[in-house]
Amino acid sequence: MNGLSAYKYVFQIQFFRNAGFLIFMTLIQILISIGIVIGFTYMIPSPDTDTILFLTTGAPTIILIFSGLVILPQQIGSAKSDGYLNFMRTWPVNRSVILGADTILGLLITIPGIVVSTIVAHLMFNPGYDLSWTVVPALLMIALTSIGVGYGFSYLLSPVASLSVSQIVVFFSLMFSPVNYPMDRLPEWLQALHEFLPIYSMAEVMRASLAASTFDASLGNYINLLIWCILGYGGAIFILNKR
Amino acid sequence: MILNVENVTKAFSSRGKEKIANDHLSFTINEGEVFGLLGQNGAGKTTLVNQILGLLTPDHGEILLLGKSVLKAPAHARSICSVQPQSQVPLGSLTPKQAVTLMGKMRAGKGFNPKRVDELFEALDMTEWANVEGVKLSGGAQRLTAFCMAVVVPGQLVILDEPTNDVDPVRRRYLWQVVRSLADQGTAVILVTHNVLEAEKAVDRLAIISHGKFLAQGTPREVKGSVSNKVRIELSLVNEIEEVSVPDWAHSLRRNGSRLLFSMDPSRISPTIDWITDQVDGGLVVDYSISPTTIEDAYIALNSKKTEGVS
Numbered sequence A: 001m002n003g004l005s006a007y008k009y010v011f012q013i014q015f016f017r018n019a020g021f022l023i024f025m026t027l028i029q030i031l032i033s034i035g036i037v038i039g040f041t042y043m044i045p046s047p048d049t050d051t052i053l054f055l056t057t058g059a060p061t062i063i064l065i066f067s068g069l070v071i072l073p074q075q076i077g078s079a080k081s082d083g084y085l086n087f088m089r090t091w092p093v094n095r096s097v098i099l100g101a102d103t104i105l106g107l108l109i110t111i112p113g114i115v116v117s118t119i120v121a122h123l124m125f126n127p128g129y130d131l132s133w134t135v136v137p138a139l140l141m142i143a144l145t146s147i148g149v150g151y152g153f154s155y156l157l158s159p160v161a162s163l164s165v166s167q168i169v170v171f172f173s174l175m176f177s178p179v180n181y182p183m184d185r186l187p188e189w190l191q192a193l194h195e196f197l198p199i200y201s202m203a204e205v206m207r208a209s210l211a212a213s214t215f216d217a218s219l220g221n222y223i224n225l226l227i228w229c230i231l232g233y234g235g236a237i238f239i240l241n242k243r
Numbered sequence B: 001m002i003l004n005v006e007n008v009t010k011a012f013s014s015r016g017k018e019k020i021a022n023d024h025l026s027f028t029i030n031e032g033e034v035f036g037l038l039g040q041n042g043a044g045k046t047t048l049v050n051q052i053l054g055l056l057t058p059d060h061g062e063i064l065l066l067g068k069s070v071l072k073a074p075a076h077a078r079s080i081c082s083v084q085p086q087s088q089v090p091l092g093s094l095t096p097k098q099a100v101t102l103m104g105k106m107r108a109g110k111g112f113n114p115k116r117v118d119e120l121f122e123a124l125d126m127t128e129w130a131n132v133e134g135v136k137l138s139g140g141a142q143r144l145t146a147f148c149m150a151v152v153v154p155g156q157l158v159i160l161d162e163p164t165n166d167v168d169p170v171r172r173r174y175l176w177q178v179v180r181s182l183a184d185q186g187t188a189v190i191l192v193t194h195n196v197l198e199a200e201k202a203v204d205r206l207a208i209i210s211h212g213k214f215l216a217q218g219t220p221r222e223v224k225g226s227v228s229n230k231v232r233i234e235l236s237l238v239n240e241i242e243e244v245s246v247p248d249w250a251h252s253l254r255r256n257g258s259r260l261l262f263s264m265d266p267s268r269i270s271p272t273i274d275w276i277t278d279q280v281d282g283g284l285v286v287d288y289s290i291s292p293t294t295i296e297d298a299y300i301a302l303n304s305k306k307t308e309g310v311s
């Protein structure tokens, strides 16, 4: 059977199996991203447009991180413990087909949240969005990195360990990452760490494509994402093929 | 030959202790053959099956599917084998019809005939659940769905790990019929089961495994023959005190209250029946049964021998 029809059937199985959960998660993602946009403006007494733009262009990154590094690892953790993962490994398809189908599902539950929150933010604050054509490849790249890394560690670690990792990731990326505020507010050692971790690069690339006239992303950011993306998927494929 | 397992050994180490789950196992399965794998909990059945599927790697030995090593060509192995795992397949919101149809398409591609799904559901009397979401299905219905997913487009080898768990006696019979018709069409089947009596009727050959080793292997008749081929007689006497003089060909005579049990050579059946009829006419015996050794007798005998050997 060719790869495309294998992909179609695997995608359908995964989609119908999780249909209820996926719809629920899409709604949650919409709420969270609107929540981030509005909620953070309460934290700052009288935010100026620049701050608001920073916050609202950070929100999509947060929920992409949430999809890839929290929701996905949770699903993989339960698929591991109930034997479904091993059952998938007996299917007569290439393992990357399974990864591909789940990646698209992860992306699909996130996009409505990004679109809705951006529209809401634009209408409420008009902070100066300036969409560049790079928004589509940027979004894909960030999503793939986040999902790829999520795959990597949740296949690699036990369900319990990967649950703890994802809790830490959420907390860390919300509080200690230059996603909703500029990098220079962080102590130096955290800055150094973020030059290496993918979170900062995700945020920079996302910002540069949502408000192209205000923000810029460096080539280094793109390379950083690419490396993490490959590491994540490579690790996941390695584990899926391992016996 | 479809499957050739040679000298497969697999050990797990947990907390520094080695546990040998499969100990130099060898067997082969041919086209159209149903091969039973019997053994107590933890005997190593699922471990063996997982190695055939390529989910685990043997420590030693080799597994060949249609002459190709599973280790070297895992994708080839997956295209040949389909499996019903021992654990339930969590269907989530998938209905049996969706799940089985999609598995069929995944194996057969565009040429898949959806009628096959309806035929299977009818054969197993599960049409009423065809469109119920997986999470709302009873345990048996889920198990049957997983069975259908494995057999809807059977490759050359179908592996069923406890297919009749949770399934009612009537549908179990239907399931055995489906297994038989798979074999008739040339598919080889590995059947892991604790349902020893039913397995006897369903399998062509079988192996009994204990602590990772095969205790016996062959046709049901051969396996029974390796223990004994005696016939068992059980009599219910009118009361507990009556003495009966049994024929001298009776072996291993046992009296248990009003029950009298003995075994004997199959050649003595007709004089024994004459003798029993006399006893019934004489009012000494109320009820009786004559049964051949079953696989269950052999299974228990083999397993208890093994335990005696160990202790």
Ligand SMILES: Nc1ncnc2c1ncn2[C@@H]1O[C@H](COP(=O)(O)OP(=O)(O)OP(=O)(O)O)[C@@H](O)[C@H]1O
Pocket (backbone or CB within 6 Å): B012, B013, B014, B019, B020, B021, B039, B040, B041, B042, B043, B044, B045, B046, B047, B048, B086
């Ligand atoms: N992943 C594992 N890690 C450590 N030990 C294992 C693992 N899988 C199986 N074992 C051990 O190997 C032995 C064989 O297990 P296996 O699951 O093959 O038994 P089984 O014959 O299928 O039993 P059952 O009838 O209960 O399903 C058991 O002692 C089990 O504890």
Ligand SMILES: [Mg+2]
Pocket (backbone or CB within 6 Å): B045, B046, B047, B086, B161
């Ligand atoms: Mg088992």
